[in-house]
Amino acid sequence: GAVVSQHPSRVICKSGTSVKIECRSLDFQATTMFWYRQFPKQSLMLMATSNEGSKATYEQGVEKDKFLINHASLTLSTLTVTSAHPEDSSFYICSADRTRGGGYNEQFFGPGTRLTVL
Amino acid sequence: AQSVTQLGSHVSVSEGALVLLRCNYSSSVPPYLFWYVQYPNQGLQLLLKYTTGATLVKGINGFEAEFKKSETSFHLTKPSAHMSDAAEYFCAVSDRGSQGNLIFGKGTKLSVKP
Numbered sequence: 001g002a003v004v005s006q007h008p009s010r011v012i013c014k015s016g017t018s019v020k021i022e023c024r025s026l027d028f029q030a031t032t033m034f035w036y037r038q039f040p041k042q043s044l045m046l047m048a049t050s051n052e053g054s055k056a057t058y059e060q061g062v063e064k065d066k067f068l069i070n071h072a073s074l075t076l077s078t079l080t081v082t083s084a085h086p087e088d089s090s091f092y093i094c095s096a097d098r099t100r101g102g103g104y105n106e107q108f109f110g111p112g113t114r115l116t117v118l
Numbered sequence: 119a120q121s122v123t124q125l126g127s128h129v130s131v132s133e134g135a136l137v138l139l140r141c142n143y144s145s146s147v148p149p150y151l152f153w154y155v156q157y158p159n160q161g162l163q164l165l166l167k168y169t170t171g172a173t174l175v176k177g178i179n180g181f182e183a184e185f186k187k188s189e190t191s192f193h194l195t196k197p198s199a200h201m202s203d204a205a206e207y208f209c210a211v212s213d214r215g216s217q218g219n220l221i222f223g224k225g226t227k228l229s230v231k232p
Contacts, residue, residue, distance in 0.1 A: 004161075006161075034219075034220075041227075042224065042225070043208060043222045043223060043224045043225050044162075044208070044222050046219070046220075049219070091159075093161050093162070095162075095220075106164075106167070107220060108164075109154075109161040109162040109163070110161050111160055111161040112159070112160060112161045114159065
C-alpha cells in the first residue's frame with residue numbers, strides 16, 4: 001500500500017508555455033502533499049506544502065505565481081509551472097503525507113517528473 | 119531549526135565490503151530520522167526510519183542504522199555491499215511536532231566496485 005504516482009514522468013516543452021504535473025495518492029487519502037525540486041546531483045529542496053481545500057504554503061524564494069499548486073481532492077495535487085523558462089528545467093518530486101499514528105506522519109514519494117524547457 | 123549533514127558526497131566500496139554512510143543531525147526536539155535511497159531518474163524509496171523505541175533500526179535490503187542521541191548521529195550500514203546497492207542515499211530529519219516536513223541532507227552517492 002501507500003503508492004504515489006506522478007504524471008507525466010517526463011515532459012519537454014517550449015519556453016513560455018505552461019506545464020501541469022499531477023501527483024496522486026492511489027490507495028490512501030492525503031490531506032497534505034509536498035512538492036520538491038531536485039537539481040542534478042543535489043538534494044531535494046522543498047518548494048511548497050499543499051493542503052487539501054486550502055492555499056499552498058510556499059517556501060521562501062519560491063514564486064507562488066510561477067508555481068501554481070492546487071490540491072482539489074484528498075488524492076490529487078497538481079503543480080503548474082507557468083511561463084516556463086530553461087532555468088525551470090529540473091526533476092520535480094511530490095510526496096503524500098499519510099498519518100501513521102503514534103504522533104507522526106510518513107511521506108510517500110512519487111517517482112518524479114523530469115521537466116526540460118527548450 | 120533542524121538540519122542534516124551527510125559526510126562524504128561520494129563513497130566507493132568493493133562488492134562484499136562494509137557500507138557505512140554517515141549522517142549527523144541537529145534538532146531542538148527529539149527527531150524522527152529517515153534514510154531514503156534514490157536510483158537514477160526515480161523518486162525516493164524509504165530504507166528505514168527511527169521514530170521511538172529501539173535505537174537500532176533494521177530496514178530493507180539488509181541495511182540498518184543506529185540512532186545515537188549523544189553523538190546526534192544516524193549512520194547507515196550494511197555488512198556486505200551488492201552491486202545493486204549503487205545509488206544515491208539521503209538522510210532526513212523530521213520534527214515530530216510538525217506535519218511531517220522533512221529536511222534532507224545533501225546526499226551520498228554510493229558506488230560499488232566489482
